[in-house]
Amino acid sequence: MILRRRCGASDCLAWFFISGIALVFFLICSILYGTRTENPSLPQAVQEVLPAGRCLCQQSTTFNCESCLDCAARPAIVANATHALETWEFDFRRDGSNYGLDEDQCAAAFPGLFEDIERAKNFRKGRGLVTQKNLTDFELTKGMVRAMIHDGQLYILQTCLVDNINRQKAVASLAALHRAISAARDRPAIANIEFVLSVEDLPAQPEKPLWMLARRAQDEDLWLIPDFGWWSWDMPALGAFDEVADEAMQRERLEPWDAKKEKLVWRGKLNFAPKLRRALVEAAKGKSWSDVGQVKWEDTEFKEPGAHFLGPVDQCSYMFIAHAEGRSYSGALKYRQLCRSVIVSHKLQWIQHYHYLLLASGAKQNYVEVERDFSDLSSTMDDLLAHPEKAKRIADNNVKTFRERYLTGAAEACYWRALVQAWKEISFEPSLYETVADGQNKARQQKRGVRYETFILYDYESQVTFPQVAQ
Ligand SMILES: *[C@@H]1O[C@H](CO)[C@@H](O)[C@H](O)[C@H]1NC(C)=O
Ligand SMILES: *[C@@H]1O[C@H](CO)[C@@H](O)[C@H](O)[C@H]1NC(C)=O
Numbered sequence: 001m002i003l004r005r006r007c008g009a010s011d012c013l014a015w016f017f018i019s020g021i022a023l024v025f026f027l028i029c030s031i032l033y034g035t036r037t038e039n040p041s042l043p044q045a046v047q048e049v050l051p052a053g054r055c056l057c058q059q060s061t062t063f064n065c066e067s068c069l070d071c072a073a074r075p076a077i078v079a080n081a082t083h084a085l086e087t088w089e090f091d092f093r094r095d096g097s098n099y100g101l102d103e104d105q106c107a108a109a110f111p112g113l114f115e116d117i118e119r120a121k122n123f124r125k126g127r128g129l130v131t132q133k134n135l136t137d138f139e140l141t142k143g144m145v146r147a148m149i150h151d152g153q154l155y156i157l158q159t160c161l162v163d164n165i166n167r168q169k170a171v172a173s174l175a176a177l178h179r180a181i182s183a184a185r186d187r188p189a190i191a192n193i194e195f196v197l198s199v200e201d202l203p204a205q206p207e208k209p210l211w212m213l214a215r216r217a218q219d220e221d222l223w224l225i226p227d228f229g230w231w232s233w234d235m236p237a238l239g240a241f242d243e244v245a246d247e248a249m250q251r252e253r254l255e256p257w258d259a260k261k262e263k264l265v266w267r268g269k270l271n272f273a274p275k276l277r278r279a280l281v282e283a284a285k286g287k288s289w290s291d292v293g294q295v296k297w298e299d300t301e302f303k304e305p306g307a308h309f310l311g312p313v314d315q316c317s318y319m320f321i322a323h324a325e326g327r328s329y330s331g332a333l334k335y336r337q338l339c340r341s342v343i344v345s346h347k348l349q350w351i352q353h354y355h356y357l358l359l360a361s362g363a364k365q366n367y368v369e370v371e372r373d374f375s376d377l378s379s380t381m382d383d384l385l386a387h388p389e390k391a392k393r394i395a396d397n398n399v400k401t402f403r404e405r406y407l408t409g410a411a412e413a414c415y416w417r418a419l420v421q422a423w424k425e426i427s428f429e430p431s432l433y434e435t436v437a438d439g440q441n442k443a444r445q446q447k448r449g450v451r452y453e454t455f456i457l458y459d460y461e462s463q464v465t466f467p468q469v470a471q
Contacts, residue, residue, distance in 0.1 A: 088104075088105060088108060089108075090105070090108065090109035090110075090405065090410075092404040092405065092408065095109070095408075095410050096242075096404070096408040096409065096410055097242055097408065097409045097410065098409075098410045099179055099180060099182075099183035099409055099410065099412075099413035100183035100184060100185055100413070101185075101410055101413070101414055102185040102186070103417075105414075106414035106417070106418065109405070109410065109411070109414070110405065110406060110411050110414055110415075112356050112357050112406075113353075113354060113356075113357070113406055113411055113414065113415055113418075114415070114418045114422075115356040116223075116224050116351065116353055116356065117223070117224075117353075117415075117418055117419055117422045118422070119220075120220075120221070120222070120223045120224075120422070121422045121425060121426055123220045123221060124209065124221070124426040125425075125426060127221075129426055129427060129428065130209050130426055130427040130428065131427075131428055132194065132428050132430065134208075134209060135194060135195070135196050135209075138205065138208065139160075140158060140159070140160035140196070141160060141198075141200075141204045141205065142160060142161075142162045142166065142200060142204065143160070143161065143162070143166050143169070143170070143198045143199045143200035143204075144159070144160050144196055144197070144198045144200075144210075145158070145159045145160075145161075145170050145173075145174065145196070145197050145198075145199075146158040146159075146194070146195075146196045147174065147194070147195060147196075147197065147449070148192075148193065148194045148195075148430050148432075148448065148449060149181060149190060149191065149192060149193050149420060150192050150430065150432045151188070151192070151432075152181055152184070152187040152188060152190045153451060153452075154174065154177060154178045154181065154451070154452040155432075155448065155449035155450065155451055155452070156174070156449050156450050156451075156452060156455045156466060157194070157448060157449040158449075158466060158467065159463065159464060159465060159466040160464075160465065161463065161464040161465070162464070163464075164460070166199065166200075166464070167460065167463055167464050168228075168233075168234060169199035169228045170197075170199050170228075170463075171456060171463070172228035172229075172231035172232060172233070173197060173199055173225060173228045173231070174452055174455075175231050175452075175456070176226060176228070176230055176231040176412065176416065177225075177416050177420075178452050179231075179413065180412070180413035180414075180415075180416035180417050181416070181417065181420070183413055184417060190417070190420060190421075191420055191421055191423070191424030192424070192429055192430060193420055193423050193424050193427060193430065194427070194428070194430035195211055195423060195427070196208075196210050196211065197210065197211035197212070197225060198210055198211065198212050198213075199213065199228060200212075200213075201213065201214070201326070201327050201328040201329065202327060202328050203215065203219055203222060206218075206219040206221070206222060207221060208221065209221045209222075209223065209427075210222055210223070211223045211224075211225045211419075212224060212225065213225060213227055213228075213328075213329065213352070214328050214329035214350040214351060214352050215350070215351050216349055216350060216351070217351070223419065223423065224351070224352060224353040224419075225353065225416070225419065226353055226354075226412045226415055226416065227331050227334065227352065229241055229331050229334065229335075230334075230409070230412045233331075236311065237311030237312060237313065237314075238311075238312065238335075241334070241407070241409070242408070242409055244312055244313065244335060244338060245338050245403055245407070245408075247313045248312075248313050248316050248338040248339055248403070249403075251313050251316050251317070252316065252339075252340055255316070255317055256340075257319070257340060257392055257395065260316075260317055260318055260319045260341065261291070261317055261318045261319065262289065262319050262320075262385065263289050263290065263291045263318050263319070263320065264284065264289055264290055264291065264292060264318065264320040264321070264322050264344060264381060265291045265292070265310065265315050265317075265318040265320070265321055265322065266280060266284070266291075266292040266293070266321070266322035266323075266324070267293060267294070267309065267310050267315070268294060268324065268326070268330075268332070269294060269326075270294045272326035272327050272330075273324065273325055273326050273327060276324055276325060276346065276372065277294075277324050277326075279372075279373050279374045280292060280322060280324050280346075280374050280377070281293075281294065282374075283374035283375070283377040283378060284322075284374075284377065287378065287381070289320070289381050289385060291318065292322060312332070312335035312336070312338070313338075313339075315335075315336060315339060315341070316338070316339035316340070316341060318341060319341055319342060319391060319395070320341060320342045320344055320381070320384065320391075321336045321339060321341045321342070321343055321344065322344050322345070323336055323343055323344065323345035323346075324345070324346060325346070325348060325349060325350055328350050329348075329350035329351075329352055333345070333352075334402075334407055337367075337398055337402040337403065337407060338402070338403050338407070339395075339398075339399075340395045340396065340398070340399045341395050341398070342367070342368055342384060342391050342394045342395050342398070343366075343367040343368065343398060344367070344368045344370060344377070344380065344381075344384075345367055345368070345369060345370070346369070346370055346371065346372045346373075346374060347369055347370075347371065347372050349372075353415055354402075354406045354407070354411075354415075357401055357402070357406050359397075359401075364397055364401075365393070365394050365397060366394060366397040366398045366400075366401045366402065367394065367398060368380060368384065368394060430448075431448075432447060432448060433445045433446060433447055433448065434446055434448050450466070450467075
């Protein structure tokens with residue numbers, strides 16, 4: 001009754017209405033501010049409402065593939081006498097950029113590299129083969145390319161690319177696939193297949209059997225392809241992946257382990273994954289071991305002390321390199337793994353094709369894993385700094401496992417070919433020709449798509465929406 005006297009029903013309603021709108025307005029503004037700003041410290045209220053977004057911070061995928069690495073350390077025994085090589089061992093210096101290792105050599109050199117292909121194949125086998133209709137009964141969305149391999153040649157059937165970055169990623173991925181099949185020891189044995197690949201970070205249609213750059217544990221029907229960066233990426237201080245690797249080795253000659261800074265470095269954009277990346281910045285704030293700072297690409301004269309731009313190889317000057325996922329996986333991980341440094345990563349949610357080889361414990365430990373909120377970052381760093389011999393061992397294992405084995409061009413090409421062969425086992429045989437109506441009820445045979453060699457000669461417009469349907 002008292003309430004009633006103080007504010008009438010309509011007043012009350014209006015008050016609720018206005019404060020409701022104000023609250024919603026405040027929330028929206030806070031979230032917009034929190035996810036977009038590059039301000040290094042946020043008010044507590046804004047931090048509270050910051051959405052985790054795509055980063056479901058409770059989830060991660062940890063692999064234990066120690067057995068893979070164990071057999072990787074032994075020479076391959078090729079049992080079949082028909083094989084010229086009784087025993088053959090992968091040698092980084094000799095074979096690292098050999099895109100044409102044969103199937104036995106690939107299997108011997110890179111155990112554990114084909115785990116996700118096997119997983120995807122087994123998942124599909126339980127659900128029936130992929131039909132042509134499965135690949136044609138949906139519209140291609142941003143970043144997708146429908147393509148075919150026939151008689152060892154790569155054909156582009158359809159593209160849906162929306163901007164130049166999209167186009168570059170797609171062309172780089174196709175180029176890498178083309179390189180892998182061109183280099184095959186037995187090119188006629190390459191399977192005839194049709195597939196749809198996407199170069200978007202996030203799977204737009206995760207329930208479809210698509211080829212993607214990364215997946216979460218629940219995206220079981222996605223097939224992983226190597227990141228386009230193995231071919232090359234058009235950014236300052238990058239380039240072809242093996243070029244960056246060579247740079248890292250060159251740097252290491254001048255700056256061996258003992259000459260590195262005993263600090264943890266990280267550079268990145270906060271607004272790609274605000275909650276996750278801000279947690280890293282917060283956890284490192286004010287620590288003597290920290291050189292963690294955000295990068296503002298648009299701000300060339302970056303004014304915050306100590307947070308100037310660092311290229312991927314510049315990060316090799318530090319003993320410890322932090323890694324954080326972005327909108328989905330972060331392509332930066334593979335560059336960080338080129339350094340003889342200790343990679344300190346939160347538990348990863350996004351799986352890339354070679355992630356099964358990441359090992360967070362044991363004698364072959366090749367990186368250091370912390371929680372997704374970085375709550376144990378400080379104690380982890382204290383432990384690493386107190387045990388330099390352990391840190392050195394992890395950094396050496398990082399180089400041995402990744403730079404000198406699983407991140408080589410040889411491994412990338414082996415992976416692409418294994419993907420093609422496995423996809424063939426669970427999908428249809430495409431035909432090179434299709435029947436098209438030719439005016440007066442006549443049908444004729446027409447070759448499908450365009451060869452990769454021709455496609456790369458096309459101009460921008462023709463590449464981003466191929467084929468262009470006549471208006
Ligand atoms: C030897 O060759 C046969 C047939 O070519 C094949 O089935 C078998 O798996 C091979 N063995 C090994 C160990 O590679
Ligand atoms: C593929 O197509 C078959 C029928 O042709 C259908 O039963 C199946 O659900 C489809 N699979 C996917 C992943 O779309």
